[in-house]
Amino acid sequence: MGWIYLIGAGLMEIGWPLGLKLAQQSGFRFYGFAMATAFMAASGYLLFLAQKTIPMGTAYGVWTGIGAIGAFLVGVLFFGDASTFGRWLGIFLIVSGVVVMKISSS
Template structure:
C-alpha cells in the first residue's frame, strides 16, 4: 500500500506546478492557486503515509522523480515546451532512476 501512496503522491506532485502555471493565465489565478495548494497538501500527506514503510531517501527520490517527469510531460503536451534530445534523455534518466529505486526496495 505504501508504494501506491507514493505513486499517487508523485502524481499530485505534478499538479501543483500545473496549478501555478494555470494561475498565470488571466482569469484563472484563483483556480490555479487553489489547484496548486490542494495538490501540495495531498502530495505531502501521501508522502507522509508512504514513508511509514519506505525509507525516506527512496521515497523522496521517487516522489520528486515522478513529479519532475510528470511536469516535464505536461509541459510538452499542454504548454509546448521544447522536446530536444538532451531534455528527453534527461527525463529518461530520471525515470530510470525511479524504476531502479523501486526494483531495489
C-alpha cells in the first residue's frame, strides 16, 4: 500500500506547480493559489503515509522524481516549454534514478 500512496503523492506533486503557473494568468490568481495549496497538502499527506513503510530517502527521491517528470511533461505538452534533447535526456536520467531506487528498495 505504501507504493500506491507514494505514486499518488508524486502525482499530486505535479498539481502545485501547475496551480502556480495558472495563478500567473489573469483571472486565475486565487484559484491557482488555492489549487497549489490543496495539491501541496494532499501530496504531503500521501508522502507521510508512504513513509510508514518505505525508507525516507527512497520515498523522497521517488516523490520528487515523479513530480519533476510530470511537471516537465505538463510544461512541454500544455505550456510550450522547450523540448530539447538535453531536457529529454535529463528526464530520462531522472526516470532511470527513480526506477533504480524502486528496484533497490527493501
